[in-house]
Amino acid sequence: MSRDLDIKVHHLTRVEGHGNIVVNMKDGVLEKAHLSIVEPPRFFEAMMKGRSFHEAAIITSRICGICSLGHQLTSLVATEDALGLEISEQTSLLRKLLIHGATLQSNILHAYFLAAPDFLNVGSVFPLIATHKDVVLRALRMKRLANDIGDIVSGRAVHPITPVPGGFSRIPEKAELLEIKRRLLEEALPDGLETIETMKALAGAIPQFERETEYISLKHPDEYALYEGDIFSSDTGAISVHKYLDVTNEFVVNHSTSKHAKYNRNSYFVGALARWNNNHAQLGEEAHAAAEAMGLKPNCYNPYMNTIAQVVEAVHCILDSVRIIDRLMEMGLKNEKPNQTPTRYGRGIGSNEVPRGILFHDYTYDNKGNIIKANCIIPTGQNLANIDDDMMKLVPEIINKTKEEITLNLEMLVRAYDPCISCSVHMLEVDFIE
Amino acid sequence: MKPQVAFFDFTSCEGCQLNKLNFENDLLDILKHVDIVEFREAMDDKADHYDIAFIEGSITSPSCVERIHDIRRRSDILVALGSCAVNGGVNAMKNLHPIDEVRETVYGDDKYLFATLPAMAVSSVVKVDYEVRGCPMTQQDFLKLLIALVLGKQPPKYGSPVCVECKLKENECLYNRGMVCLGPITRGGCDAVCPSFGQFCTGCRGILDNPNIDGMLEVMTSHGISLDEAKKRMLLYNSNEVQL
Numbered sequence: 001m002s003r004d005l006d007i008k009v010h011h012l013t014r015v016e017g018h019g020n021i022v023v024n025m026k027d028g029v030l031e032k033a034h035l036s037i038v039e040p041p042r043f044f045e046a047m048m049k050g051r052s053f054h055e056a057a058i059i060t061s062r063i064c065g066i067c068s069l070g071h072q073l074t075s076l077v078a079t080e081d082a083l084g085l086e087i088s089e090q091t092s093l094l095r096k097l098l099i100h101g102a103t104l105q106s107n108i109l110h111a112y113f114l115a116a117p118d119f120l121n122v123g124s125v126f127p128l129i130a131t132h133k134d135v136v137l138r139a140l141r142m143k144r145l146a147n148d149i150g151d152i153v154s155g156r157a158v159h160p161i162t163p164v165p166g167g168f169s170r171i172p173e174k175a176e177l178l179e180i181k182r183r184l185l186e187e188a189l190p191d192g193l194e195t196i197e198t199m200k201a202l203a204g205a206i207p208q209f210e211r212e213t214e215y216i217s218l219k220h221p222d223e224y225a226l227y228e229g230d231i232f233s234s235d236t237g238a239i240s241v242h243k244y245l246d247v248t249n250e251f252v253v254n255h256s257t258s259k260h261a262k263y264n265r266n267s268y269f270v271g272a273l274a275r276w277n278n279n280h281a282q283l284g285e286e287a288h289a290a291a292e293a294m295g296l297k298p299n300c301y302n303p304y305m306n307t308i309a310q311v312v313e314a315v316h317c318i319l320d321s322v323r324i325i326d327r328l329m330e331m332g333l334k335n336e337k338p339n340q341t342p343t344r345y346g347r348g349i350g351s352n353e354v355p356r357g358i359l360f361h362d363y364t365y366d367n368k369g370n371i372i373k374a375n376c377i378i379p380t381g382q383n384l385a386n387i388d389d390d391m392m393k394l395v396p397e398i399i400n401k402t403k404e405e406i407t408l409n410l411e412m413l414v415r416a417y418d419p420c421i422s423c424s425v426h427m428l429e430v431d432f433i434e
Numbered sequence: 435m436k437p438q439v440a441f442f443d444f445t446s447c448e449g450c451q452l453n454k455l456n457f458e459n460d461l462l463d464i465l466k467h468v469d470i471v472e473f474r475e476a477m478d479d480k481a482d483h484y485d486i487a488f489i490e491g492s493i494t495s496p497s498c499v500e501r502i503h504d505i506r507r508r509s510d511i512l513v514a515l516g517s518c519a520v521n522g523g524v525n526a527m528k529n530l531h532p533i534d535e536v537r538e539t540v541y542g543d544d545k546y547l548f549a550t551l552p553a554m555a556v557s558s559v560v561k562v563d564y565e566v567r568g569c570p571m572t573q574q575d576f577l578k579l580l581i582a583l584v585l586g587k588q589p590p591k592y593g594s595p596v597c598v599e600c601k602l603k604e605n606e607c608l609y610n611r612g613m614v615c616l617g618p619i620t621r622g623g624c625d626a627v628c629p630s631f632g633q634f635c636t637g638c639r640g641i642l643d644n645p646n647i648d649g650m651l652e653v654m655t656s657h658g659i660s661l662d663e664a665k666k667r668m669l670l671y672n673s674n675e676v677q678l
């Protein structure tokens with residue numbers, strides 16, 4: 001069909017940060033379809049210079065409130081790698097528990113508050129309080145518990161306090177962890193199962209769209225990788241975290257204050273759907289049952305299904321948190337002091353799976369333990385090229401719809417990636433022309 | 435009619451806004467007393483006039499300057515939320531370096547492609563009626579202010595240092611545990627949350643009125659860090675407030 005189409009969504013709502021959707025079609029030829037990132041720059045790289053290893057995680061946590069725990073842990077792993085700080089099994093388990101709490105919180109927030117309103121034809125979660133009060137209360141309950149994990153284990157869910165280089169500045173009490181376990185089993189698990197029912201009912205409204213792409217995540221031999229592992233590409237397999245620059249290959253585009261990334265193809269996907277595609281075999285039967293109920297199959301190429309993969313992960317996080325607490329109880333909680341005596345100085349790299357995908361921090365320290373150079377590569381930045389490629393394929397497929405419907409489909413597509421734009425422009429090397 | 439309130443984000447991590455979405459226990463009660471008419475992070479709606487506008491983030495670009503003027507013009511009461519909005523927060527660390535050098539570190543050869551300003555407090559650009567400090571602001575602090583404004587009362591002010599609240603909680607002083615802490619000169623109101631969790635105070639709520647800066651630096655350097663390091667610690671959140 002020969003058609004002119006001009007779509008501009010200024011400051012897309014229900015996403016973290018500032019982005020615009022721009023589509024131009026002339027005489028049926030799609031000239032432009034992209035997510036333009038207009039968030040002001042933060043200059044973290046410049047701010048980090050000269051700062052002590054005690055402060056690095058405190059500062060990088062402030063790249064993003066929503067992802068603050070992820071930035072903090074990845075920052076600590078990078079610092080520990082650079083300074084040769086060994087951590088205990090207890091530290092590693094407590095960090096995994098924190099990642100589960102943060103992933104649960106973020107995935108539930110996205111599924112219920114940011115994505116679900118699209119399926120129910122409302123502009124936000126607030127009208128749903130009148131029409132779907134039990135659903136809203138359930139979402140709030142799950143979020144509260146997830147945030148309580150953060151508050152109890154890390155002192156504060158937004159900008160955590162206790163995770164420090166080499167360990168924790170405070171170890172939670174046994175009774176606090178047992179109370180979390182009780183609530184996970186008695187509250188979160190039933191709520192999680194109800195969530196699957198709710199999302200199953202909404203899943204019919206998920207647009208049918210597929211574009212096979214490269215999926216990149218961490219991969220670990222023994223578990224569904226969130227805290228540690230090698231980088232894994234669905235195209236070419238495993239590669240060491242220390243070679244992350246060979247994977248991310250960041251490049252500047254003129255419509256985004258955040259850089260784009262590519263590896264084996266023009267673009268790649270990171271986040272819950274990439275983790276599901278790469279590591280679904282390592283999820284338990286409850287998570288698999290959830291996936292089946294909501295129609296998520298292994299090797300899913302529909303980006304809109306990222307939200308569903310997030311709900312599957314929520315189930316995993318609830319159950320795996322219980323397993324972690326059991327293991328901590330079995331070992332007996334020790335009042336360990338953090339190991340903060342460097343054994344070397346130099347470069348270190350950290351990588352974790354945070355809710356929106358694989359995150360990298362890379363620091364170089366001088367021999368006083370102050371930062372010489374810092375680099376952070378953020379999941380949303382890595383997804384931007386993939387979002388643009390999705391849009392270029394999607395728009396011609398839905399070109400017979402009204403402009404409003406096309407716009408809604410594009411907004412839903414961007415929201416499905418759960419983008420975090422503050423993160424993606426943490427340090428911007430830009431070429432932005434309006 | 436219920437007060438019409440709105441939330442806006444400028445250069446920041448949006449963590450303070452997120453803390454409002456984290457009002458799981460109180461959100462429904464809050465909504466009985468105010469109408470949220472604009473909150474981009476959570477909803478589609480937009481409005482023309484606000485009884486109370488809450489501003490998160492620093493002013494760091496010409497477009498931020500224009501946008502904050504526009505919001506101020508349409509707001510009866512304007513509140514700065516969190517340290518980025520109140521005094522520039524961590525964003526203001528870049529102001530410690532020559533702006534050209536900062537641009538060059540990040541943009542390289544393209545350093546003049548993007549218009550950037552020193553990171554400023556909202557109050558450097560437009561009138562701010564009230565503030566909620568902290569990084570992030572606490573939910574309790576925000577609620578106290580919101581309740582006071584809805585009832586037409588004056589919100590609480592904090593004049594004593596974090597140390598006072600820390601002592602009331604009977605925490606062991608972190609200086610006795612070998613740490614260097616900014617509690618003695620930092621504005622309280624946080625319930626000494628960081629020291630209570632074993633971590634030093636970073637000064638996120640801003641420096642007290644009439645602080646003894648030299649005395650603080652002397653205490654810090656007598657506990658094993660260099661003068662240079664002590665100054666850096668003090669400036670982490672307060673680059674716009676402290677002249678060293």
